[in-house]
Amino acid sequence: MTIDSNKLFKDYLSDIKNYDEVLKPNKEINQNWNTLLENISTIGDEKLKSLQSEIDWLMAENGVTYNVYNDPNGLNRPWNLNIIPFVINEDEWKEVERGIKQRAELLDLILKDIYGERKLIKNKILPPEVIYEHRGFLRHCDQIKYTTAKSLMIYSAEISRGPDGRMWVVNDRTQAPSGMGYALENRFTTSRIASELYNNINVKQPSAFFNDFNQMLIDAAPKDVENPNIVILTPGPHNETYFEHAYLSSLLGYPLVKGNDLIVRNGFVWMKSLDGLKKVDVILRRVDDVFVDPLELREDSYLGIAGLLEVVRNQNITVVNPVGSGVIENSGLVPFMNAICNYFFKEDLILPQIASWWCGQEKELNFVLKNIKNFVVKRIDRSNRESLFFCEFLSEVEIEVLKKEILKNPCRFVAQEKISFSSAPTYINGKLEPRKIVCRTFSIAKGNGYTVMPGGLVRVASERKELRVSNQRGGVSKDFWVISNELQTNIQQYTWNSSQNISVSDINDLPSNTAENLFWSGRYLGRALVTSRFIRMVLNNMNNEQYNSRKSESEILNYLYKAITNITSTFPGFVGEGSEKTLENPLKEIQSLILDENRIGSLAQTLNSFNNSYYSLRNLWSKDMWRVFDSIKKLWRNYNADEQPSIASLTKLLDRTVTRLIAFMGLIEESILVNQGLLLYFIGLQMEQATMNIAKCRSLIVFNYEEQLNYEILESLLSSHESLNIYRYSYRSYLSIDNVVNLVLLDKEYPKSLSYQLKRIEKDIERLPIPKGTLGFSKSLETIRVANKLIKNVDSITLLNLNEDKTLRNNLEDLLSELSDLLHETSLSISNTYFDHTYQQTQMVKQKIVI
Incomplete structure (x- = not known):
């Protein structure tokens, strides 16, 4: 084939002044490229465009x-x-x-x-x-x-x-x-x-x-x-x-x-x-x-x-x-490499170099300064990152500045032929x-x-x-x-010597940073999922109440708004100073809770934190996991937050986020073995879900409401917990506080109940290795066992007793508060035992390292 006959090469020759890999000096095609160019021509422009995509x-x-x-x-x-x-x-x-x-x-x-x-x-x-x-x-x-x-x-x-x-x-x-x-x-x-x-x-x-x-x-x-x-x-x-x-x-x-x-x-x-x-x-x-x-x-x-x-x-x-x-x-070194080669090997360099002049020699310095427009000037170190000067493109003022810099310390500069x-x-x-x-x-x-x-x-x-x-x-x-002129196999085999290659195959060998990031990946994912579901539930309630952006007449929505702030700890929000003004336009606050990356506790900030942990662990993740993760990033990147958000657009964003988070969490269990670190992820996930489960219950069911409001509160809690269908199938009855508490908090067989989550955390901590010379392991295990004993021995009737004025369930609040503190202590013990990076050594003598 000829280049001129192929439309892919249109204008290819228009400005070629130097050596081109495809063309010989006489503009004939280099034989090495013949077959490839024929294959490209056979594929054609449209298919080539498709393959590039x-x-x-x-x-x-x-x-x-x-x-x-x-x-x-x-x-x-x-x-x-x-x-x-x-x-x-x-x-x-x-x-x-x-x-x-x-x-x-x-x-x-x-x-x-x-x-x-x-x-x-x-x-x-x-x-x-x-x-x-x-x-x-x-x-x-x-x-x-x-x-x-x-x-x-x-x-x-x-x-x-x-x-x-x-x-x-x-x-x-x-x-x-x-x-x-x-x-x-x-x-x-x-x-x-x-x-x-x-x-x-x-x-x-x-x-x-x-x-x-x-x-x-x-x-x-x-x-x-x-x-x-x-x-x-x-x-x-x-x-x-x-x-x-x-x-x-x-x-x-x-x-x-x-x-x-x-x-x-x-x-x-x-x-x-x-x-x-x-x-x-x-x-x-x-x-x-x-x-x-x-x-x-x-x-x-x-x-x-x-x-x-x-x-x-x-x-x-x-x-x-x-x-x-x-x-x-x-x-x-470049100007001296051939001499060095002759010194060691008694032969010249096989591969040519760019002609270079080191400015640390007087003759070479004068030559460079006199002919500087013809050269590329660089420092002798890190020239790929800083101060590479194509002198032919510099102005006279810039040339003079460069000459002064060279003269200040000529040993640190090299001039090379413009090639x-x-x-x-x-x-x-x-x-x-x-x-x-x-x-x-x-x-x-x-x-x-x-x-x-x-x-x-x-x-x-x-x-x-x-x-x-x-x-x-x-x-x-x-x-x-x-x-090659010889037939090659396209099969690429990468097999290591298994008798000598030691890989991370056991949780005992897991580096502490990797373990920490697995733990926090679980926590961030759990937090993101619970937050997304809860805010989505609130948005659905707003939509059902025919909400308008100026004022909400719904009593339940006011309770749910306050619950959002308490669950995400994004104070003052709907409960602190200025909450009355915030309640005048709750959608604005909810938009911030979803999209503001700089707000601690927001969904966007949680996803960013997970993003950091994810990249630290990318050597562990499968390609399918990357695809799901990337789809989450694209979803949020493509959401146009500049426009006035609607309930529908925010709900759609959360719907898609929840679906992708669940898909990602499912893939994690396919990518890492439990004894290769998945255990840390499970502990983090269950700990976060248990913590947020407690926060939801403290915000919504510690208080006593009149009958209709109580029904709506319980329905909202179960809905955000993805437990409404489970409740209906299990109890086949009108929503009641005792049944909801039994399901969400005390049911030992239900994976989303607090009792189940705490027991799972205890079992997983028991499987962690016991580091030599530390009591942290026993401390974390002891603390979570206290939590499990508390919830195991609770009497559900006593738990739901109201105070004298019938407004609060003090026993329930006390239990949930104590369990929250115990979970926090357990988390700190795990971090102190397994993720401690505080050990440092310092120089006894100050030294100046030139950079």
Whole structure:
């Protein structure tokens, strides 16, 4: 086929000035792309558009996200995958692979030398300022020895095709390289949705690489450790690549932990689990160097483990990649890399680099300042996040400011040749456009060498003429195909060595943060469901009373309004100061109780709290759960709160919310085993439902009403409790206070009764592990047993006795109040026993860490 004959390529050639992956310099189609382009042509424009929509849908449904800091659209931006893959032939890839392995070996030696003998500096191969002016150099890591053959266990190189048609190295990623999980998810999605693209194409699969990756983590354990305990250390749900942290945790079966899940004791790192402390042997870290140890590095860090570096020095734990490896993410090294390669290997670099000038040398500084318009200027560290200057686009004033900044500290700047990298076809708005691309490759230590992932992650510029490629700037991604001449199987097998791989398979091993989030997920879900049902019941009563927004004439509605405030604790609301004015327009207050995210106790605020717990646990949730969860978010996002709400619109919102919450709660029990943490969720759920059950009864049936009002109150209570049909079927009688109390509070067989809920909490607490050296377990069990004894021995007749003026049931109020206090004490005991993260160590000497 020819490009000109295909309408998908309309205007494709209009502004191509540099190398394009599809075209040879003579504008003929690159042979590597022939079959793929034929498959695209066969699929056709309409089908291609449909498949792209399916990919977008699946990515959103599976919850594939990328966090963008300070994004006005919020966290968890959907990950964008373009349907057109990037293609490279295996013959060319072998040369790239050889270059990646060489560079990984070289960087490993540089890392060892920087924190070891420093021969490169002593022999004047490398100026010392290149290292010591880089904020990634951590003197605390000096002379640390490692038990693994390679210090640099994971290496990622960003590559792109240069003007000579060869793949060039753009950046090195050595600290905590990200993208492997996204690359794998891209492959899963493309092969599932767009299988027609694979016709007659042999694409190499990454399964063997991930098997090697898992084995690498196992082999990294300190000597003489069998069946090592491996954890993945994450900064938490707000980190930009948190999806990948959870994804790898789920794929590999290793606990996803935060810094306060881990603690140093007796020269080892331990994970705080429900059963106490469990020794950790390997940490796959996704936390930046300076944040991993607040005792020696950044004392204000809440992301790391105090004392970690001392454990590393004593070779009692392996951190992948080692702390301090960020120093070789250093553009200042680039001008010296070929010399270093010759020093160590007696050979040149296999993969070319961008021509670079380090400004710490007088000759190079003068050359850069004289020709600055021709260069891209960057700092030697973290150039991807700050101050990358495309000097050709700067004004004269901006150029002068930049020159002054360079002269102030020239050692911290590098100038690089302005290179326009290749473009590749990207499906945009029904046609193919050339967009700049950067490929991220991945290499891991294997034995005494390295192995390279066949493919990787391809990122695409956000606009046709955009020079920079960045996810933070709105770019998209592509699947990365290495095409073989040999037949490949599309079956991807990921099987770990079960004799050595230890996963979280028992509640005793559950990290404390995970346990806490499971507990609070149960509480937030229970609170959201009870709140939704109660407010929905009130709205239905308002509708039945032919409510108007100015004044309510219904006596029962006034009681129900006050009950809403008491149940949700959103005072003053309908009961506190200013309640008379609030009652003049109750719908306004109810709207706030439903939609105001900043109001503590509102439904929106409760759902937001659940949202935070949910993201912290996403490595445990199934894809079906994500879809239901996402449908809840979309439901609320699409509700137009700017318009004057009506009873009907709010009721519809709550109807749909309740349905989705129930669906989500049902899926939880299918996704996690009880002995893997579901028990904590159950305890939280039952505790919240019991607490709100008590609150409803205290608000509605402690008081005595005249007969008709009493009937309406009882009917409203049962309706909000989803128990009205159960009552009618069980009692077949007129609503009476004694029967309602028996059903809602005392029935030992009814799952929604308080008696049943309290007993369930006691049984579940009995199944929790008993942490060593703590009395908290016995305290929580003792407290809930007192509550169960109280409700078990209650006399229903005495319970319903009225006071002297026949207005209150004091015995009922006293019982409910005491049970509420006991539940609160039980919850505090559980938190203090299992979720205590207060242990801290502080630096004895203040240290200044340059950032």
